[in-house]
Amino acid sequence: MVEYEPIIGMEVHVELQTRSKMFCGCEVAFGGEPNTRCCPVCLGLPGSLPVINERAVELMARAALALNCTIASQCVFHRKNYYYPDLPKNYQISQYDYPLGVNGWVEILAGGKSKKIAIRRVHMEEDTGKLLHVAGNKSYIDYNRSGVPLMEIVTQNPPPEGLDQIESAEEAREYLQRLRQILLYLGVSDVKMEEGSMRCEPNVSIRPKGQTEFGVKTEIKNLNSFRAVYLGVDYELKRQERVLREGGTIVQETRRWDDERGVTASMRSKEFEQEYRYFPDPDLVPLRFTNDWITKLKADLPELPIPKMKRFMSDYGISLSDAEVLCDTREMADFYESCAKLAKDPKAVANWLTGEFLRLLNATGTTVAETKLTPANIAALLDLLDSGTINRNTAKSVFEEMFTTGKTPSEIVKEKGLEQVTDTAEIEAVVNRVLAANSNEVRRYRSGEVKLKSWFVGQVMRETKGKANPALVNELLERNLEE
Numbered sequence: 001m002v003e004y005e006p007i008i009g010m011e012v013h014v015e016l017q018t019r020s021k022m023f024c025g026c027e028v029a030f031g032g033e034p035n036t037r038c039c040p041v042c043l044g045l046p047g048s049l050p051v052i053n054e055r056a057v058e059l060m061a062r063a064a065l066a067l068n069c070t071i072a073s074q075c076v077f078h079r080k081n082y083y084y085p086d087l088p089k090n091y092q093i094s095q096y097d098y099p100l101g102v103n104g105w106v107e108i109l110a111g112g113k114s115k116k117i118a119i120r121r122v123h124m125e126e127d128t129g130k131l132l133h134v135a136g137n138k139s140y141i142d143y144n145r146s147g148v149p150l151m152e153i154v155t156q157n158p159p160p161e162g163l164d165q166i167e168s169a170e171e172a173r174e175y176l177q178r179l180r181q182i183l184l185y186l187g188v189s190d191v192k193m194e195e196g197s198m199r200c201e202p203n204v205s206i207r208p209k210g211q212t213e214f215g216v217k218t219e220i221k222n223l224n225s226f227r228a229v230y231l232g233v234d235y236e237l238k239r240q241e242r243v244l245r246e247g248g249t250i251v252q253e254t255r256r257w258d259d260e261r262g263v264t265a266s267m268r269s270k271e272f273e274q275e276y277r278y279f280p281d282p283d284l285v286p287l288r289f290t291n292d293w294i295t296k297l298k299a300d301l302p303e304l305p306i307p308k309m310k311r312f313m314s315d316y317g318i319s320l321s322d323a324e325v326l327c328d329t330r331e332m333a334d335f336y337e338s339c340a341k342l343a344k345d346p347k348a349v350a351n352w353l354t355g356e357f358l359r360l361l362n363a364t365g366t367t368v369a370e371t372k373l374t375p376a377n378i379a380a381l382l383d384l385l386d387s388g389t390i391n392r393n394t395a396k397s398v399f400e401e402m403f404t405t406g407k408t409p410s411e412i413v414k415e416k417g418l419e420q421v422t423d424t425a426e427i428e429a430v431v432n433r434v435l436a437a438n439s440n441e442v443r444r445y446r447s448g449e450v451k452l453k454s455w456f457v458g459q460v461m462r463e464t465k466g467k468a469n470p471a472l473v474n475e476l477l478e479r480n481l482e483e
């Protein structure tokens with residue numbers, strides 16, 4: 001039987017987080033009253049002239065550099081001509097043969113293994129308006145999104161030597177998640193798939209293993225979550241294989257993902273690039289970037305997620321899975337690093353942050369930036385635990401109290417009298433009291449029901465309000481019960 005291999009290309013659009021649009025001063029924001037954030041420029045009225053948003057160019061160049069692209073020494077805006085109601089100008093300002101950045105890559109971890117997915121280009125364009133189709137065959141148009149700065153990131157298949165391509169639905173999802181994470185680290189976009197500030201259109205084909213030419217590809221639209229990207233690509237790969245095995249042929253087309261039914265369905269056959277009649281926009285000058293400008297942008301790049309994860313693993317001895325959780329966002333990574341630098345045991349810090357801290361953040365809907373916990377307080381808490389001043393259970397409740405009130409751990413311990421009881425005589429007195437009050441259980445224990453021991457531990461801990469040193473309780477119980 002013929003074995004097939006998938007070829008997956010990703011076209012990702014990202015809206016930038018600028019204050020104003022790409023070529024006019026209208027405000028960029030999600031939602032709001034339709035058609036309240038537009039002007040003659042973004043509505044494409046005759047005689048209006050676009051002006052390039054410098055901040056948008058800077059943010060896109062920053063992203064292109066973080067994606068390891070070479071910044072073009074000259075880049076040009078083209079008109080991409082087509083008619084559609086969401087595009088009142090009848091052309092979209094985009095880039096064609098002189099894009100902003102070329103030949104980059106994004107590192108992903110595919111099953112723990114590092115791969116560098118080749119990026120062909122990163123280019124600048126403007127977003128279109130939004131069509132709203134409602135019942136009764138009516139459609140409404142909202143031009144608030146017209147002209148929002150948009151960045152397009154396209155992968156390269158086959159990849160150049162030394163780089164990789166996306167080879168499965170899992171890798172497609174991982175690529176997208178990494179891309180999103182990098183863009184969040186850079187602060188260039190809020191990258192919300194559900195709000196459409198990040199949109200992904202994968203193209204998928206398969207070919208018999210060993211064949212060098214590509215199979216016919218289909219493009220998938222309407223993927224509004226990472227899960228949908230995974231399911232849509234997976235479905236399309238399986239569908240194409242079934243068609244070929246049954247002796248059919250793949251049609252080059254755009255297919256729409258139906259989230260409810262879990263299938264793709266044909267939308268339209270693919271239009272060809274030539275039909276857009278690209279030409280340089282005569283209203284916009286070409287851009288030239290100086291080396292100084294590029295060097296400065298490069299120097300301003302933050303440490304990116306995967307390099308940061310690797311450094312945390314080697315600097316602090318934490319596991320890959322902990323590093324993944326801690327480096328999920330830049331805020332969490334910075335918070336962890338501040339704690340790890342103050343605490344004696346960075347691995348213990350990792351446990352507390354990936355466990356209790358995340359649990360409390362989720363339960364209260366708090367962000368890392370909003371938390372009242374400070375790195376100094378976390379380090380101090382771990383010291384109290386380490387020195388035996390409090391036990392582990394108490395530490396958990398102190399942690400929660402610190403999270404809620406922002407008080408220092410020693411304040412909380414003092415206020416609530418939570419110091420661990422490590423005085424042997426004091427604990428032994430409680431042990432004796434418990435044994436005397438429960439002579440029945442003592443008899444049963446002595447006649448072989450040894451599992452009753454944990455019940456005794458529970459009684460002693462209750463009597464001491466959970467403050468007794470558990471190791472000592474165990475030891476004393478054993479000694480007294482064996483008598």
Ligand SMILES: [Zn+2]
Nearest residue numbers: 024026039042
């Ligand atoms: Zn405008």
